[in-house]
Amino acid sequence: MMRKVFTIFVKNKNMKNIFIVIPIIIAIIAIIVISITSFEKTNTIEIEDSINKELENKITPEIQEKLDEIEQNVEESKDLETNYDGTRERDWITSGPFEIDRSEYALGESIFIRINELGPTEKGQVAFLRPLNNTHYSVYLTIPFDGVKSSYNQYFTPDLSKAKGICSIEDIAGEWTVVFRGTDYDNLKFTISDEVIVPGEESRFESVC
Secondary structure (H helix, E strand, O other): OHHHHHHHHHHHHHHHHHHHHHHHHHHHHHHHHHHHHHHHHHHHHHHHHHHHHHHHOOOOHHHHHHHHHHHHHHHHHHHHHHHHOOOOOOOOOEOOOOEOOOOEEEEEEOOEEEOOOOOOOOOEEEEEEEEEEOOOOOEEEEEEEEEOOOOEEEEEOOEEEEEOOOOOOHHHEEEEEEEEEEOOOOOOOOOOOOOEOOOOOOHHOOOOO
C-alpha cells in the first residue's frame, strides 16, 4: 500500500514539473523569435541606410547634370506623345476624285492618297513632285490609276535616298506638288516641314550622302 501511494506521489510531482517546464520553454522560444525578428529589421534598416548614404555620396555634379538631362528628356517625350499619337487630325484636300489627307506633314509622317469614283475611261498617273528650288521640281513618286478600278487608297512615306540624290532633310522639306497626269484636274499642293515629330524617326533623317 505504501509503495502504491509513493508511486502516485511521484507521478503527481512529475506532472507538476512538466506543467512548470512547458511554459518556461514556450517563453524562451518566444524570446528567441522576437530577438531574431528585431535583428533582421535592424539589419535591414542599416543596410538600406548604408545604400542610401552610398548613393548620395556618389551623386557628383556631373551625375546630377545627367540626371537633370534625363528628366528633361522624359518631360519632352511626354509633350511629344501629347502632341503626336499617330492619329493627328486630317484636313483632306481634294481635286476631283483625288484626296490627300493633309495639307502639311512632318518628317516621318506618311502621305495618304484616296481615289474615289473614277470614271471608267479615266487613266493616268498621280505624280508627287518634291521641290528642288523655288521654280523647279523633281518627280519623287508616281502612282498609276485606271477607271477599271474606280476607288482605292494608297500611302507612302517620303525618305532619304542616296541613289535618288535625296541626301538630307533639305531635299524633302518644302512645298510639294501633286499632278494628275492624263486628266484636267487641278494640281494639289502640300508642305513637308523640317521637323520630326514622330517618335523614333530622328535617326532616319540623318544625311546619307
